[in-house]
Amino acid sequence: MESAALQFPWRQLGELLVAEELLTEDELEQALGEQAASGRLLGQILVANGYLSAFSLARVLSEQHGVQLAAKEGVPESPAPLAAAPEQAWRPLGKVLVDLELLTESQLGRALTAQREEGGRLGEVLVTRGLLSGSELAQALAEQHGVELGAQDEAELQTIVRPQTPDEPLYKLFEVIFEPGYQRRTELFESANFLETADYAFEFVDEHDPAALEIHRTHGAAQETVWNYSASRAAAVGDDDVTYGAVIKETHTWLAGPVSYLTNNCEPMAVLLDLEYYRDGASTINQGHVRNPRKVRFLNAPTSDNTNAAHGVGIDGVYRDPWGSPYVVTLDLNGDGRARDALYREPAVSANPKDPNLGLRGLVRGVDAQGKAFFEATAPVMVWSAGPDRHVDTKEKADRGVNRDNILSWGR
Secondary structure, X not given: OOOHHHHOOHHXXXXXXXXXXXXXXXXXXXXXHHHHHHOOOHHHHHXXXXXXXXXXXXXXXXXXXOEEEXXXXXXXXXXXXXXXXXXXXXXXXXXXXXXXXXXXXXHHHHHHHHHHHHOOOHHHHHHHOOOOOHHHHHHHXXXXXXXXXXXXXXXXXXXXXXXXXXXXXXXXXXXXXXXXXXXXXXXXXXXXXXXXXXXXXXXXXXXXXXXXXXXXXXXXXXXXXXXXXXXXXXHHHHHOOEEEEEEOOXXXXXXXXXXXXXXXXXXXXXXXXXXXXXXXXXXXXXXXXXXXXXXXXXXXXXXXXXOOOOOEEOOOOOEEOOOOOEOEEEXXXXXXXXXXXXXXOOHHHHEEOOEEEEEHHHOEEEEOXXXXXXXXXXXXXXXXXXXXXXXXXXXXXXXXXXXXXXXXXXXX
């Protein structure tokens, strides 16, 4: 669950706050960067950095649950307290309510049953049924996002329940099941509250460990994918850098990793080129522009109309070098500012024969928690290809044999 939480839709939460003019785009980007590096909850970071108050955060979250909160005229908003402990983990709202003893397990169960049968958002159901006050909902939502919010005086707080209307968009959660040659989707949950649907998604991850999930936004006949989750990607991001690799033409084995997540460069290409679909019709991880919300095209690359020995981005989204081999891309995803490639990390390839503590091709040596030596670039990105001979040898030194002509983006 801890690595999965790295994929929680923090940006969508931040964009709600930007839309309310409680946060600027620059502040959101800074906070998202800090969240990715530290793993802390986004709300906690925003309040701790003084971007907004705990009550403002809780107010916007409550509105997503169909409950509008406002201090009555003449009553000042509560000051922002210190954020909760940095190690606090993500918890679904229902668990927070029970942990705070605002609801019992049986009360929560009955409310969830009523929600499934009658519709509506969870906060709306709880407040309408008198199981929770507006201030208690605000306290629980602040707590869920890593912020301490003291109990609000109900006499000073105006609470209005806003029932869900038929013209609101719905957010539907689907489990993606991979079958030979195709993907099957099973609907699990829907709500007019995007964050509530995401909440359900992470409870489902915790209890069922699915291979993949997607959230679709439907509004009338329009439908788009606004978020997706991959178990293998979560595990990879949680542990190490990721190499988006390839089956090298004359090697016939994958050069990618970690082993739990083997894929090629079509994923970063989808983000850099802002693609929702590849030209062969397959969907990308950027559906709904979730990985590139500003819709910026960061790369100008030639295109190719096939998927083999042709230079450029093929119809499958893979970027190939002038000799037809896919570029291998390694990204720093553990936040240490360095990139550790699936091939060049190996001492058999990158250790200097004259001094094993020195790396070939400008790489530096390190040692992991298990005492195993590795080599990495002092940069957040590594890009390379097999070069004119289209050969790679996983046991040959980086400056010898078939590895000598490899095209590298870093020092030689």
